[in-house]
Amino acid sequence: MQLPPAVQQELARRRLSTTGRARAQGGAGERPSRAKGAGLEFADHRPYTPGDDIRALDAQVTARLGVPVVREYVVHQQLPVLVVLDASASMATGTPAKFALAQQLAAALAYAGLSGGDSVQAVTFGAGVHSSGRMQGVNRSTELLGFLGRVRPEGGITLHDAVRHAAAAAPRGALVVLVGDFLADSDPQAVAHAHSRAQEVLAVQVLAPDELDPAPLGRGLTRLEEPEGHASVSVMLDDASLSAYRRALEDWNAALRAQLARHGGRLIQVRSDQAVQHLILREFLARGVIR
Known part of the structure; x- marks a missing residue:
């Protein structure tokens, strides 16, 4: 048809809209998900934990706080x-x-x-x-x-x-x-x-x-x-x-x-x-x- x-x-x-109960999950899509990780859209900082990619370290924030801090980004997934x-x-x-x-x-x-x-x-x-x-x-x-x-x-x-x-x-x-x-x-x-x-x-x-x-x-x-x-x-x-x-x-x-x-x-x-x-x-x- x-x-x-x-x-x-x-x-x-x-795109289809939701009221919030439905959520993006899995795959590579266009919707911001609850997951955080590698991406282009900055989400937040968090303390560094062993195993984190050192490329995610924020040098300026780490220097200011005196503890290692990494950047997190919004992961876009599919609904x-x-x-x-x-x-x-x-x-x-x-x-x-x-x-x-x-x-x-x-x-x-x-x-x-x-x-x-x-x-x-x-x-x-x-x-x-x-x-x-x-x-x-x-x-x-x-x-x-x-x-x-x-x-x-x-x-x-x-x-x-x-x-x-x-x-x-x-x-x-x-x-x-x-x-x-x-x-x-x-x-x-x-x-x-x-x-x-x-x-x-x-x-x-x-x-x-x-x-x-x-x-x-x-x-x-x-x-x-x-x-x-x-x-x-x-x-x-x-x-x-x-x-x-x-x-x-x-x-x-x-x-x-x-x-x-x-x-x-x-x-x-x-x-x-x-x-x-x-x-x-x-x-x-x-x-x-x-x-």
């Missing part, structure tokens, strides 16, 4: 990023269907990770759980976007099962990007599982306009189908039922947002009729998802 040229050009000079895309059958529902935008957003955020010097792995789930290799460097973007572009929405594997499989393989301190609708009962458990691994979660919720407000569906007896469980139910759409639905959706998302916030995570809600260019170039920049 291809990203719009304007989105790709903008992301080429951006491990895990992008998890919901490709279950429910993502094919809605008007317009949610999956096309979810797929583009997952690809854009994965591309931002690669262009920012991070180590990125993508996971899709629906008919099965499928993982790409862990990739580094923007030259791997064609391969990674191709992996995300080949998946189609089908099946009913849950986000919880996918995250339990994928997050367990990702390192502690990784940034886990979840893209889906988050309407299944087990979805909050998936968020909790990532948090239990000391991973930071960015949840991008894609909902269709008629899921946010079913009023345009009309009034009267309506048959609703559950695409993953192949069940259906008839409901009477009237002012009372529509109000109850809106309250239930608001309460559900408020609980999900609160659970994420308790652990330093974030929930970004988008509509499936929004353009990926608008979301990436305006809303995601304004909300600090990328910087």
Whole structure:
């Protein structure tokens, strides 16, 4: 799959942002890490210990203090990023269907990770759980976007099962990007599982306009189908039922947002009729998802 040229050009000079729970680790990247050592960006002084490289000695500070002191520098490493895309059958529902935008957003955020010097792995789930290799460097973007572009929405594997499989393989301190609708009962458990691994979660919720407000569906007896469980139910759409639905959706998302916030995570809600260019170039920049 291809990203719009304007989105790709903008992301080429951006990187994914974190709230602080995720941390750079391992490899040679572009993010300042907690590690100190050889580098170009000065961090601090510390007393010399046997085995230190004598080239790190600061002659002026050593002469002033009368004890050997070495310079420490910031080590730039990679942030491990895990992008998890919901490709279950429910993502094919809605008007317009949610999956096309979810797929583009997952690809854009994965591309931002690669262009920012991070180590990125993508996971899709629906008919099965499928993982790409862990990739580094923007030259791997064609391969990674191709992996995300080949998946189609089908099946009913849950986000919880996918995250339990994928997050367990990702390192502690990784940034886990979840893209889906988050309407299944087990979805909050998936968020909790990532948090239990000391991973930071960015949840991008894609909902269709008629899921946010079913009023345009009309009034009267309506048959609703559950695409993953192949069940259906008839409901009477009237002012009372529509109000109850809106309250239930608001309460559900408020609980999900609160659970994420308790652990330093974030929930970004988008509509499936929004353009990926608008979301990436305006809303995601304004909300600090990328910087």
